[in-house]
Amino acid sequence: MEKKLYTISVYSENNLGLLNRISTIFVKRHINIESLTVSASEIENVSRFVVVVNMTEEAVKKIIGQLEKQVEVIQAYYHTDDEIIFTETAMFKFKSDLLFENPQIQNIIKEHSMNIVTVNRTFFIVEKAGRRHEIDAIYDAFAPFGIAQFVRSGRVAISKEAMNIRKILGEIVQ
Amino acid sequence: MKKTERIIGAEAVVRSLLAEGVDIAYGYPGGAIMPIYDELFKYQDQLHHVLTRHEQGATHAAQGYARTSGKVGVALATSGPGATNLITGIADAQIDSTPMVCITGQVASHLLGTDAFQETDVISISSPITKWNVQVTKAEDIPGAIAKAFYIAKSGRPGPVLIDITKDAQLAELDYAYEKCTHVRSYKPVPETNIEKVKEAATLINAAKKPMIIFGQGVILGAAEQEFKAFVEKTGIPSAWTILGLSALPTNHALNVGMVGMHGNYGPNKLTNECDLLIAIGMRFDDRVTGDLSKYAKQAKVIHFDIDPSEIDKNVKTDVAVLGDSKDTLAKILEFVQPKEHTSWLHEFRAFDNIEFEKVIDGQLNPTKEGLTMGEVLQGINKATDNDAVIVSDVGQHQMMAVRYANFTHTRSNVTSGGLGTMGFALPASIGAKMGAPERDVVAIIGDGGYQMTCQELGTILQTGTAVKIVVLNNEFLGMVRQWQQLFFDKRYASTEMINPDFVKLAEAYSIPAKKVVKREDLQGAIDEMIACKTSYFLEVMVEKEDNVFPMVPTGASVSDVRLS
Numbered sequence: 001m002e003k004k005l006y007t008i009s010v011y012s013e014n015n016l017g018l019l020n021r022i023s024t025i026f027v028k029r030h031i032n033i034e035s036l037t038v039s040a041s042e043i044e045n046v047s048r049f050v051v052v053v054n055m056t057e058e059a060v061k062k063i064i065g066q067l068e069k070q071v072e073v074i075q076a077y078y079h080t081d082d083e084i085i086f087t088e089t090a091m092f093k094f095k096s097d098l099l100f101e102n103p104q105i106q107n108i109i110k111e112h113s114m115n116i117v118t119v120n121r122t123f124f125i126v127e128k129a130g131r132r133h134e135i136d137a138i139y140d141a142f143a144p145f146g147i148a149q150f151v152r153s154g155r156v157a158i159s160k161e162a163m164n165i166r167k168i169l170g171e172i173v174q
Numbered sequence: 175m176k177k178t179e180r181i182i183g184a185e186a187v188v189r190s191l192l193a194e195g196v197d198i199a200y201g202y203p204g205g206a207i208m209p210i211y212d213e214l215f216k217y218q219d220q221l222h223h224v225l226t227r228h229e230q231g232a233t234h235a236a237q238g239y240a241r242t243s244g245k246v247g248v249a250l251a252t253s254g255p256g257a258t259n260l261i262t263g264i265a266d267a268q269i270d271s272t273p274m275v276c277i278t279g280q281v282a283s284h285l286l287g288t289d290a291f292q293e294t295d296v297i298s299i300s301s302p303i304t305k306w307n308v309q310v311t312k313a314e315d316i317p318g319a320i321a322k323a324f325y326i327a328k329s330g331r332p333g334p335v336l337i338d339i340t341k342d343a344q345l346a347e348l349d350y351a352y353e354k355c356t357h358v359r360s361y362k363p364v365p366e367t368n369i370e371k372v373k374e375a376a377t378l379i380n381a382a383k384k385p386m387i388i389f390g391q392g393v394i395l396g397a398a399e400q401e402f403k404a405f406v407e408k409t410g411i412p413s414a415w416t417i418l419g420l421s422a423l424p425t426n427h428a429l430n431v432g433m434v435g436m437h438g439n440y441g442p443n444k445l446t447n448e449c450d451l452l453i454a455i456g457m458r459f460d461d462r463v464t465g466d467l468s469k470y471a472k473q474a475k476v477i478h479f480d481i482d483p484s485e486i487d488k489n490v491k492t493d494v495a496v497l498g499d500s501k502d503t504l505a506k507i508l509e510f511v512q513p514k515e516h517t518s519w520l521h522e523f524r525a526f527d528n529i530e531f532e533k534v535i536d537g538q539l540n541p542t543k544e545g546l547t548m549g550e551v552l553q554g555i556n557k558a559t560d561n562d563a564v565i566v567s568d569v570g571q572h573q574m575m576a577v578r579y580a581n582f583t584h585t586r587s588n589v590t591s592g593g594l595g596t597m598g599f600a601l602p603a604s605i606g607a608k609m610g611a612p613e614r615d616v617v618a619i620i621g622d623g624g625y626q627m628t629c630q631e632l633g634t635i636l637q638t639g640t641a642v643k644i645v646v647l648n649n650e651f652l653g654m655v656r657q658w659q660q661l662f663f664d665k666r667y668a669s670t671e672m673i674n675p676d677f678v679k680l681a682e683a684y685s686i687p688a689k690k691v692v693k694r695e696d697l698q699g700a701i702d703e704m705i706a707c708k709t710s711y712f713l714e715v716m717v718e719k720e721d722n723v724f725p726m727v728p729t730g731a732s733v734s735d736v737r738l739s
């Protein structure tokens with residue numbers, strides 16, 4: 001079976017030790033995590049992990065089983081890229097002089113509809129949310145001018161289908 | 175509103191344990207858990223604390239207790255080295271699904287993360303080997319954490335749980351009231367059973383010409399022995415066991431066809447690759463059971479009964495998965511299966527049994543060589559206990575011989591470290607096993623190697639007066655490793671030969687009656703004396719030094735390539 005990018009969404013109790021438990025499930029099986037984000041979800045006190053992995057569907061199903069086995073995991077799902085809406089955020093920092101010395105930089109910012117986060121005498125920061133390939137393209141465009149700092153977030157994703165966590169919590173309660 | 179009482183956290187720990195029906199706990203004190211020990215002192219009439227000689231011993235004793243009694247085992251330890259000494263037993267309980275609650279003391283919360291004296295991050299260390307764990311830093315959270323711990327440890331697929339309690343939480347006051355936990359919203363211990371799957375499974379079973387059952391500990395953990403037996407008898411299906419399924423069906427049952435796996439019986443291993451339907455019940459297709467997965471039961475349809483959805487398709491692709499509690503699913507399927515006999519198919523198993531008897535078993539039970547065999551020791555124990563002892567085995571050749579040759583009449587009689595293979599398990603586990611089943615004969619079968627990993631627990635036997643019968647099968651080798659060296663490393667016996675102490679003197683130093691047997695004519699008499707003895711007893715049997723366990727499925731081979739020599 002072929003490997004693919006899968007986005008795993010894990011709804012869980014908001015518990016300190018859970019990140020450790022979840023990451024060991026991947027590490028133990030030598031699965032490289034492409035990206036991992038943890039945040040609040042739409043439900044109070046429920047966290048949401050978004051984990052991107054490159055693996056076969058058969059293997060990802062087993063991972064879902066192991067994730068759901070954790071006492072504090074409410075439900076885990078996996079999706080292919082066409083089943084979700086997803087994005088990453090990137091920030092770039094430059095010396096302020098560059099903005100005046102290289103007008104191309106301004107063009108790149110405009111072309112990609114980037115947000116200017118801050119500008120001062122010494123540096124400026126621009127930001128962009130988008131897909132990995134868009135951010136890579138921006139990076140490549142900026143690179144020749146000297147990027148002072150670059151950072152990219154993990155993927156955040158929302159599924160097209162409903163994930164009925166409230167219902168599941170309700171079902172488990174009664 | 176429930177009535178509350180103002181007490182300190184440490185007392186809340188003991189009161190909560192009592193509220194869970196705990197009357198015995200195993201452990202070892204130290205600085206960070208002293209307030210709890212002080213309360214154990216006050217409550218000693220209600221809760222018997224057994225001081226083991228090592229924290230690992232406390233976990234194995236708690237496991238042994240859980241395995242024979244069906245209740246949750248409890249182990250306590252201090253922070254730092256006390257907590258880390260629990261780890262082997264916790265890992266063992268996790269892989270063998272044994273319900274256990276471990277309570278560790280922890281440094282005061284203001285010292286957490288400062289590398290304080292005896293601070294270890296036991297929560298992180300134990301995360302991959304516990305079903306659940308939690309650190310408690312506030313006294314008022316103690317009763318809730320303990321209630322949740324017991325619920326999680328024993329519900330669904332059981333497992334070990336650890337609660338780490340900071341010293342300040344033990345000393346602070348709280349308004350105590352206890353309420354048992356009956357649900358955790360994110361946790362579904364028993365998956366719903368789909369009746370359509372039960373019917374599909376029954377259809378396959380009714381149509382099968384050569385069906386075979388492999389049952390695991392899931393039958394015992396689900397307390398489904400009756401339902402299982404009824405199912406086996408109605409369908410007439412030959413039934414083989416995994417090492418942890420042993421004793422769920424009496425050894426002498428007409429449809430019991432022996433053990434599967436690496437040192438399992440010839441017939442069930444061979445016929446796994448000839449059956450047309452494989453029915454797995456509460457077992458997990460461990461690699462020691464399946465050998466090479468790409469050559470495992472490929473011709474058969476597979477039905478898998480399990481309580482843990484993550485076991486389905488994990489190792490072996492299933493045609494029909496029946497999720498749920500074995501007691502319930504086996505009762506359900508009984509209605510849909512037709513009464514049958516599989517006489518000629520069963521005969522195929524018995525034909526392989528005859529070959530195995532001739533090539534392997536006869537030599538063990540009726541030896542012509544001078545040296546004593548492990549098999550004849552087990553046969554002597556069967557005789558002396560009327561096939562009804564609790565056999566607690568350690569890990570190695572003697573373990574395989576114990577499970578192969580011991581006979582069982584009642585369930586929960588086989589206590590061994592299956593998934594982890596923990597040498598040193600048996601002696602402390604036998605203490606707990608006897609306390610969990612005081613009316614039964616509990617016989618520990620241990621190798622000379624494993625015995626020396628935890629033989630300090632003789633002190634626990636001395637102090638508690640627990641009447642366990644200890645049998646050391648002494649081959650003066652780390653026998654199982656030596657066997658592999660002989661078979662796969664051209665007899666290069668690297669670090670497997672043992673120069674041993676005088677084991678009889680060692681036992682006597684602990685006031686345990688002891689005997690050593692070197693000759694065949696003394697064996698049965700010594701076993702009978704041991705079983706008749708009202709107290710603990712130590713028996714050392716000098717066995718053939720370089721005997722091997724067969725049949726054997728070499729690692730990586732197919733189960734049908736099982737070797738008889």
Ligand SMILES: Cc1ncc(C[n+]2csc(CCOP(=O)(O)OP(=O)(O)O)c2C)c(N)n1
Pocket residue numbers: 568569570571572573595596597598620621622623624625647649651652653654655
């Ligand atoms: C804690 C631990 N260390 C090492 C091993 C590897 N091991 C498996 S069996 C065995 C030999 C056991 O020797 P002994 O206790 O004398 O029993 P025998 O095989 O001779 O019956 C060893 C070293 C193990 N299972 N557990």
